[in-house]
């Protein structure tokens with residue numbers, strides 16, 4: 001292995017040309033290398049790149065460098081003021097020490113916590129394509145109820161990405177073919193027959209930054225995470241809501257769910273059920289039912305459907321109560 005051959009990538013172009021696996025905070029990558037789940041031949045340390053700024057974006061929104069640490073993003077004054085859903089999602093994740101290391105790019109690309117993926121004694125199509133999926137008929141309590149396939153039901157674990165999905169973030173990249181911008185909802189792939197492909201990044205393509213659009217005046221947002229213990233635990237179900245309401249009527253709603261999907265799960269069905277309606281318990285319940293209408297439980301995770309619905313209803317109540 002030529003691990004850490006490139007101790008410092010001097011430029012984004014240089015990092016892309018090196019065509020290795022990028023090392024940011026290392027809190028996912030190094031863990032998985034120790035477990036022999038990931039065995040990259042070349043690791044490129046990108047920490048020297050100038051990608052650690054949070055700045056106003058040209059469209060009036062926010063530009064977040066890929067190497068901005070999760071703690072810095074969570075406590076940024078603009079994020080706390082204009083995008084509280086993002087701050088709350090970040091602060092609900094991992095521990096303070098991990099958040100001090102973890103980066104925006106690395107968080108988006110963190111790997112699933114499926115125990116069968118992380119243990120090389122078990123079959124996993126994501127880790128070893130064609131080997132099978134031990135979760136399908138195994139202990140699948142933490143697995144996905146939406147977006148799964150016969151090849152993979154692993155949940156995407158990021159909290160931050162769920163908030164960014166509801167904020168309609170755009171991922172900006174640089175690769176051997178140049179720069180491009182991809183909406184976050186199109187960035188992630190559902191597993192289908194090829195769960196090893198989790199997103200649209202090509203080999204050597206690096207995330208440089210993420211942009212968030214400006215939100216309409218009066219927009220409020222909230223992230224609610226439900227899990228087995230209050231701290232230091234991944235979501236069993238979570239909800240990110242971004243709502244613009246006036247006089248008790250919802251004009252605009254963006255909804256994403258975590259802990260239930262093979263990718264951070266945007267629910268346009270829930271959004272349609274909310275927009276133009278009065279903020280009420282009945283409307284929130286209909287939106288939650290719409291969000292989970294296509295959910296497919298496995299043997300041990302059926303409880304997640306009701307949990308996700310309740311998370312969404314509670315998040316909507318909290319957000320609109322403030323209005």
Ligand SMILES: Cc1cc2nc3c(=O)[nH]c(=O)nc-3n(C[C@H](O)[C@H](O)[C@H](O)COP(=O)(O)OP(=O)(O)OC[C@H]3O[C@@H](n4cnc5c(N)ncnc54)[C@H](O)[C@@H]3O)c2cc1C
Nearest residue numbers: 024025026027028029093094102103105106107109159207
């Ligand atoms: C004990 C523990 C608990 C955790 N709890 C939570 C939790 O509750 N919620 C949650 O959301 N997360 C949680 N996490 C995950 C944590 O948020 C991620 O490990 C972290 O965000 C990854 O960021 P990183 O910079 O360390 O990524 P790295 O480990 O450096 O990289 C992760 C992946 O992204 C790639 N990569 C990194 N940056 C780029 C880039 N700019 N361009 C292209 N590729 C890139 C790497 O090659 C690698 O494949 C937990 C982690 C641990 C260890």
